[in-house]
Amino acid sequence: MLSALRSRFDVAGWTTREDPRSVRWDAVGLLLLGLFLLVVDVQTVGADQPLVDVPAGPRPWQALLLLVATSVLLAKRRRPVVVLVVVAGLALADAGLGGSLGMYLVLFDALFTVAVRAAARARAVVLGVLVGLVVAVPVATAAAGAAARDVVQLTLVAVALLLPPWWWGADVRRSLELAGEQSRRADAERARADLARAHADDVARIAALDRERAVQDERARMARDLHDVVAGHLSAVAIHAEAALAGPPQEARDRAALAAARAGSLDALAEMRSMILVLRQGADVDAATAPAGLARVADLDVDVVGDVPGGLPAAVDQAAFRILQEAATNARKHGTGRASVRCTVDGDALDLVVENALPADAATVDPALTSSTGLQTMRERATALGGRVDAGPRAGTWRVHARLPLRAGSVPR
Incomplete structure (x- = not known):
């Protein structure tokens, strides 16, 4: 019952925060409340008089049944259906002693736990039993010859006692499933957002690699251009030097050849100095192409x-x-x-x-x-x-x- 009240105020966080200590506090709280109701003689569930005579009166026995029922509730999270069966048997015994409101609250909590935690097949079986009990009440009372007013009254009491905890638990279960679905959708959206960011990062990296490759290719072309220019000037120097050495010494011709070689060398050095500024380490200069001007x-x-x-x-x-x-x-x-x-x-x-x-x-x-x-x-x-x-x-x-x-x-x- 206390678990049902907590879940009503915080459906999304109820199951995630519930721990063994909260279950123990539920059991202790229901035990104390039930004992208090027995002391003040609040009896609104069951027969007006005990159906069986027990020594020392029904109160001590009802307190003992309440203690056993609340102790069984400690296992409601692990075995909700088994706990419900045991608590239902204890509630029947309590009803034979006159019935107590505290025992009904324990039964309420057990029904609620089954509606929230049990598997689908177990829930279907329990719901069928509840509906059968509600239907059996008017049939049995009518067969016993009770007045129509009594039949309707007992039927309404049965409905009020058995179906509300189940309806409440089913509503909490649906709310929890909806919250779980929303959480899964949020996780999926976050995963898609992460994937989109990763894709954008990949596109940026690919673009950066393309730019780097283009720059390296351009530097390689520039290196080949330098090779072509310097090779042309040095070839001219070699030709003039060869022409000067081919014939007998002639001062005018030799000086002209030396002047041409010097001019070609200076031009090669000037071109090399100007183009070396645009080269970077790592360019591939293993190929040479025709000068491109x-x-x-x-x-x-x-x-x-x-x-x-x-x-x-x-x-x-x-x-x-x-x-x-x-x-x-x-x-x-x-x-x-x-x-x-x-x-x-x-x-x-x-x-x-x-x-x-x-x-x-x-x-x-x-x-x-x-x-x-x-x-x-x-x-x-x-x-x-x-x-x-x-x-x-x-x-x-x-x-x-x-x-x-x-x-x-x-x-x-």
């Missing part, structure tokens, strides 16, 4: 506006071509149609502008679908030379603007 801009799928400047420092020339390659790809991603390219020398800097029209229904590219490696490699190329790259929509077009200094140390405007 602005002279090859016609190989790109773009429309060239104006003339392409020549005579640029090798580092700037090759960085400009690589930037144009990435810019053309970037333009195709964001714009529509062929991109236009304009290359101009403005003072001490080279300006590269790539533009193409944006589609009428242009939409923002989902960040989860692109790693932005193109813009990053372009900016790294330009920053290594002291320049800059800007990209974005402008007046209905997608525009990439790169500005590269022609001399080391000059800052582009």
Whole structure:
């Protein structure tokens, strides 16, 4: 009974917080309450007079039955059906002694515990027995020749005594099942949220790996470009030196060959110094390709506006071509149609502008679908030379603007 009252005020936490101490306190509380009701002679359950005569009167025997019943309640959590059967037998014996309200409260608690804790099959059997008892009361009283008023009264008493604890326990059980379902749903939502966060982390890691791979590939290309430039100058030095050594000594010719070799060596050193700034440790330089400068801009799928400047420092020339390659790809991603390219020398800097029209229904590219490696490699190329790259929509077009200094140390405007 006390367990039922506690569960009514806190359904969600009742079963999780109940422990053996609370069960013991329930038993002690029902025992004390039942003894108090016996002392004050509160008898509203059972016959008006004892059905059997016992020595010393029914009170001591009823107190003993109450003590046994409350002791049996200590096992109600482990064996709810067995406890109910034993308490029901003790309640019948108590009813033969005249009945006590304390014993009924113990029976109430046992019924409630079965409704909450027992398995589905056991609950169905107990409920069938209760319904059978309620139906048997009017049948038996009518067969005994009782008046209709007495039949109705006894039937209502049977319903009031047997069915409320069961209804109460069933309601608590449904509330607990609902709370458990809500808890499982909350756990599932948390699991889905954790999975979504893990997926987002995986996407971010993949994008970071893509960017790192693109940067490493770009550095490898830059290393190959350095190899091509320096190899060309050193080849020229070797040719001039060989020409000077091939014939008999001639001061004019030899001095011209030495001057050409010196100029080639200085050019190689200058190009090496400028390009070594854009290299990083770990680039793979096991392959060499043909030099890629602005002279090859016609190989790109773009429309060239104006003339392409020549005579640029090798580092700037090759960085400009690589930037144009990435810019053309970037333009195709964001714009529509062929991109236009304009290359101009403005003072001490080279300006590269790539533009193409944006589609009428242009939409923002989902960040989860692109790693932005193109813009990053372009900016790294330009920053290594002291320049800059800007990209974005402008007046209905997608525009990439790169500005590269022609001399080391000059800052582009």
